[in-house]
Amino acid sequence: MAQLSSGAALILRHIDYGEADRIVTFLTPEQGLMKGFARAARKSRKRFGASLEPFSRVNLSWSEGRGALCSLRDAELIDARTALRADLRCFALACYGVELTEIVLHDASSQPEIYLLLNAYLDHLVTATDTETARLLFEVRLVQLLGYIPHLLHCSDCFGPLGTDLVVFDVSRGGSLCDLCSGGHPPLRVQAGTLGSLARSLRTPVDRFAGFRFGETTLSEGRHLIDSVLALTLSHQPKSLDLIDKIRLPPGP
Amino acid sequence: MIGSLPSFDRLVAELSKLPGIGGKTATRLAFHLLRASREDSQALAEAVLEMRQKVRFCSNCFHVTEADPCTICTDPARDETRICIVQEPQDLLAIERSHAFRGRYHVLHGVLSPLDGIGPDDLKIAPLLNRLKREPVEEILLATNFTVEGEATALYLSGLVKPLGVRLTRLAHGIPTGSDLEYIDAATVQQAVDSRREY
Numbered sequence: 001m002a003q004l005s006s007g008a009a010l011i012l013r014h015i016d017y018g019e020a021d022r023i024v025t026f027l028t029p030e031q032g033l034m035k036g037f038a039r040a041a042r043k044s045r046k047r048f049g050a051s052l053e054p055f056s057r058v059n060l061s062w063s064e065g066r067g068a069l070c071s072l073r074d075a076e077l078i079d080a081r082t083a084l085r086a087d088l089r090c091f092a093l094a095c096y097g098v099e100l101t102e103i104v105l106h107d108a109s110s111q112p113e114i115y116l117l118l119n120a121y122l123d124h125l126v127t128a129t130d131t132e133t134a135r136l137l138f139e140v141r142l143v144q145l146l147g148y149i150p151h152l153l154h155c156s157d158c159f160g161p162l163g164t165d166l167v168v169f170d171v172s173r174g175g176s177l178c179d180l181c182s183g184g185h186p187p188l189r190v191q192a193g194t195l196g197s198l199a200r201s202l203r204t205p206v207d208r209f210a211g212f213r214f215g216e217t218t219l220s221e222g223r224h225l226i227d228s229v230l231a232l233t234l235s236h237q238p239k240s241l242d243l244i245d246k247i248r249l250p251p252g253p
Numbered sequence: 254m255i256g257s258l259p260s261f262d263r264l265v266a267e268l269s270k271l272p273g274i275g276g277k278t279a280t281r282l283a284f285h286l287l288r289a290s291r292e293d294s295q296a297l298a299e300a301v302l303e304m305r306q307k308v309r310f311c312s313n314c315f316h317v318t319e320a321d322p323c324t325i326c327t328d329p330a331r332d333e334t335r336i337c338i339v340q341e342p343q344d345l346l347a348i349e350r351s352h353a354f355r356g357r358y359h360v361l362h363g364v365l366s367p368l369d370g371i372g373p374d375d376l377k378i379a380p381l382l383n384r385l386k387r388e389p390v391e392e393i394l395l396a397t398n399f400t401v402e403g404e405a406t407a408l409y410l411s412g413l414v415k416p417l418g419v420r421l422t423r424l425a426h427g428i429p430t431g432s433d434l435e436y437i438d439a440a441t442v443q444q445a446v447d448s449r450r451e452y
Contacts, residue, residue: 085401088408095367095368098368239368239370244367247409
């Protein structure tokens with residue numbers, strides 16, 4: 001008989017398969033990113049109910065399946081995060097967080113900190129008023145957990161101190177650059193204060209979002225900075241960015 | 254695959270493209286057709302071709318139809334002041350089976366699904382807004398599914414429709430008729446309690 005496993009999980013997405021089945025992508029703290037086959041999930045409300053909806057935190061039971069898919073046995077819903085459906089921007093940002101996580105994690109390996117980060121991000125979006133700060137915080141921490149965080153507070157070339165005003169940032173050269181090392185045409189200039197704010201946010205626990213509020217400059221420069229890091233890191237651009245951009249525009253026919 | 258029977262293999266390959274049909278089922282279906290009478294196979298082939306030839310989407314509501322506009326859009330007995338918005342033609346049929354709604358419909362052909370790259374421009378939202386300009390619509394009933402994507406789509410549409418001064422309603426959701434409360438999942442019970450009404 002196939003060995004049964006169970007534990008906490010975050011549902012990232014599902015796709016319908018066949019008459020009434022679903023293939024579910026989920027994140028667990030101990031086994032990382034996994035995919036499971038939920039037989040008759042669309043028809044039977046008994047075993048899965050609404051538990052397999054994206055963003056849900058659940059207790060899942062599964063056994064080894066055929067190939068790369070495990071076989072989902074049942075799910076107990078802990079938090080459906082239904083409030084994310086009541087705000088389009090929060091919904092789009094939750095989709096983005098889930099998609100980003102899925103892109104950067106390729107296999108089933110232990111990812112307890114990334115699990116903590118995504119869980120806290122989704123929790124925070126439910127009540128967040130400053131969603132831009134939440135997004136930037138999530139991205140910077142994710143990049144750090146993956147080991148791709150660029151040098152922020154010292155020169156990535158000579159490891160010397162940076163200037164006190166505008167700092168050259170070139171992700172292809174490892175991050176911040178001092179005046180001596182920068183040379184040529186700098187791709188991006190950011191305030192030293194922005195780098196300081198981002199670096200400070202990385203010293204706090206990954207699951208702490210409440211109480212953070214980046215200023216306008218940090219948000220704007222931090223966005224350019226993290227976008228350049230993600231462009232270099234990700235295999236492809238997240239699709240959910242399209243909706244985030246669209247709902248910034250005023251609605252119209 | 255049976256290498257010596259290319260026509261058989263071709264049929265199996267075509268049947269395998271249908272949703273929910275894998276290689277084994279496709280082979281079983283192909284053997285069934287092989288054993289069936291020639292007339293039955295011919296009728297099936299003709300039915301597929303005829304359906305593809307005649308059935309299209311209504312240019313007004315985007316439901317499947319053989320006549321454009323469809324019979325629902327041209328039925329004078331229908332209440333033209335009410336439009337029910339559904340995700341797919343199958344959802345329209347489900348509401349029609351209930352006989353609970355006698356207005357007209359608009360089929361979106363999907364829902365917002367950022368994770369799959371499906372945005373507002375991929376749905377029949379612009380034609381809906383055009384309908385609202387030219388038809389005397391007083392109420393929009395949002396009947397997208399109660400999934401994360403369905404709810405987000407309803408929310409997006411409400412942002413577009415509310416400023417037009419049209420009454421906006423949403424299907425109620427909660428405990429299914431004929432079911433026992435003890436077997437209902439927690440999320441559904443929570444929604445039913447939240448959406449309780451005077452009795």
